[in-house]
Amino acid sequence: MTKIEISTERASDIPMIHAVHSEAFETEAEARLVDRLRQSADPFLSLVARFGDVVVGHILFTPVHLADRGKAGLLGLAPMAVLPAFQGQGIGGQLIERGLAAARELGARGVVVLGHAAYYPRFGFRPASEFGLSNEFRAPAENFMALELVPDGLSAASGQVRYHAAFSGSA
């Protein structure tokens, strides 16, 4: 496996993080989303995967809240990306594992993700519907998943999960 180091983002990583998302996704939308969230999300838990001096992968966690209950100590995992030439080598998996550990250290109770239903369950994610959680993006239920970071971390959570306003382009 490629020798990869995972660490919190540094200021000098910002242009490379933008490039990773631009190259991994079809449009620059996710790259721009990360830049908007950096201005306004708190916490902004941002980890990079580094190969030498080059950022080859990135994962971001920002706060989400529940429509009916407000803050519940939950983070949303989004977006994440690995440069196409580095995909399929376990780098995404390392970013998720390290990211979840950092989220737990921050005191988060759980994490939600909207993504590939075949990928995230291997890290412990289950359909968010099992916790009574729905998403605001009309995405298929199977693509919206959740993970408890502490025992019963999602037992008091239910209803619609709302992401930071930057996700709808309004912040």
Ligand SMILES: CC(C)(COP(=O)(O)OP(=O)(O)OC[C@H]1O[C@@H](n2cnc3c(N)ncnc32)[C@H](O)[C@@H]1OP(=O)(O)O)[C@@H](O)C(=O)NCCC(=O)NCCS
């Ligand atoms: C998703 C992504 C971050 C995974 O990074 P990675 O370093 O390749 O991940 P890993 O090497 O840890 O794992 C690879 C696994 O991811 C799976 N995977 C990647 N893209 C997938 C997709 N669109 N649907 C389902 N599984 C997918 C691969 O099939 C592979 O599974 P396998 O181990 O059973 O063969 C990377 O493919 C990527 O940047 N994709 C483009 C951007 C994107 O879709 N981001 C995620 C939004 S939810």
